[in-house]
Amino acid sequence: MPPVLAHLVQILIAALGGLVFHWLGVPAAWLSGAAIAATLWGLTGWAVSLPRALADAAMLISGAAMGAAVTPEAIGAMGRYPGSLILLVIGVVAISTASTAWLVRMSGWRRADAVLASVPGALSTVLAVAAERKAEVASIAIVQNFRLFVLIALLPSLVVLTGDGGNTGALIGEGLPIESPGGMAFILLGGLLLGAVFKQLKVAAPILLGATVMSSVSHGTGWITGVIPPVIATGGLVLIGLFIAERFRNIQRSTLKRAFIAALGSFTVGMVVAALFAGVAAWLAGVSFANGLVAFAPGGLEAMTVLALILGLDPLYVGIHHLVRFLGIGLVLPFLIGWLQRDRAAAAE
Numbered sequence: 524m525p526p527v528l529a530h531l532v533q534i535l536i537a538a539l540g541g542l543v544f545h546w547l548g549v550p551a552a553w554l555s556g557a558a559i560a561a562t563l564w565g566l567t568g569w570a571v572s573l574p575r576a577l578a579d580a581a582m583l584i585s586g587a588a589m590g591a592a593v594t595p596e597a598i599g600a601m602g603r604y605p606g607s608l609i610l611l612v613i614g615v616v617a618i619s620t621a622s623t624a625w626l627v628r629m630s631g632w633r634r635a636d637a638v639l640a641s642v643p644g645a646l647s648t649v650l651a652v653a654a655e656r657k658a659e660v661a662s663i664a665i666v667q668n669f670r671l672f673v674l675i676a677l678l679p680s681l682v683v684l685t686g687d688g689g690n691t692g693a694l695i696g697e698g699l700p701i702e703s704p705g706g707m708a709f710i711l712l713g714g715l716l717l718g719a720v721f722k723q724l725k726v727a728a729p730i731l732l733g734a735t736v737m738s739s740v741s742h743g744t745g746w747i748t749g750v751i752p753p754v755i756a757t758g759g760l761v762l763i764g765l766f767i768a769e770r771f772r773n774i775q776r777s778t779l780k781r782a783f784i785a786a787l788g789s790f791t792v793g794m795v796v797a798a799l800f801a802g803v804a805a806w807l808a809g810v811s812f813a814n815g816l817v818a819f820a821p822g823g824l825e826a827m828t829v830l831a832l833i834l835g836l837d838p839l840y841v842g843i844h845h846l847v848r849f850l851g852i853g854l855v856l857p858f859l860i861g862w863l864q865r866d867r868a869a870a871a872e
Contacts, residue, residue: 529571537561551679551833557764582731584759587710589838590738591750607808614800622793630785640666643821662782669786674822682813702749713737818844
């Protein structure tokens with residue numbers, strides 16, 4: 524199949540998955556449906572890698588859409604977040620500790636590998652450290668990706684069961700005034716330039732963050748009031764679904780089968796701990812339990828902040844928590860794994 528046609532077919536299949544989930548009334552349909560359809564398509568062996576330009580376009584569009592939810596009132600509410608962020612730090616340690624204990628005691632993993640697999644989110648950082656430290660990269664990737672996939676597939680429905688979330692069947696921005704072409708160009712081009720700066724600074728999800736900051740400042744000051752057209756925003760979700768599905772490619776089925784039980788147990792333990800901390804943090808910050816649950820969910824920065832937007836939650840509250848977690852993990856993890864491996868080497872002598 525010619526490369527261009529292969530990409531078009533793949534995007535169409537992902538979009539059809541989102542459409543089917545939308546018809547079935549599944550929450551976050553366009554994201555989760557696209558991810559699942561693209562993952563199944565990958566099993567055929569005909570899937571192709573999503574071009575970097577399309578992945579960046581998806582992040583750019585989603586960041587611009589998220590920033591539109593930032594109002595002066597939302598910015599004023601940030602004064603309630605410090606206590607919740609402190610709980611987040613404690614919660615990350617608790618989630619990682621509980622999940623590590625499961626993998627070491629129930630699945631027989633080495634402690635350093637278990638710690639890497641148990642870190643909630645920050646997959647790129649985790650895998651980079653795992654490769655550098657010669658850890659079991661494949662098994663760690665399976666546990667991390669399994670957690671993200673289950674969250675994308677099931678967390679939206681769980682949020683709806685709590686009685687929270689907006690109109691999950693509506694498209695992003697549906698019913699709101701559309702921004703002018705000039706305003707959209709300002710946000711998208713500005714977000715792209717700011718994302719390039721963040722990329723040089725090694726910041727997590729640079730394009731997504733750049734567009735979110737640009738859009739947030741523009742909407743928070745009232746200079747721009749419209750939103751990205753819902754059809755374009757939905758297309759961005761389909762591409763992010765493809766981006767998520769790519770993480771499951773090139774994983775050997777034998778490795779997948781061997782690590783599945785470990786992944787399931789690790790996810791369950793970690794999610795129970797996350798839910799406990801989320802409840803306390805939500806009460807402390809004065810937000811709904813659904814906001815706390817998505818903010819504390821051990822998923823990726825991009826996926827969880829976009830999920831908050833789709834579900835009609837507070838993307839500012841959720842995004843700040845995941846960004847703080849990502850930066851903290853990036854700073855602490857290399858030192859922690861180095862210490863664990865030195866401790867193990869000393870014990871072996």
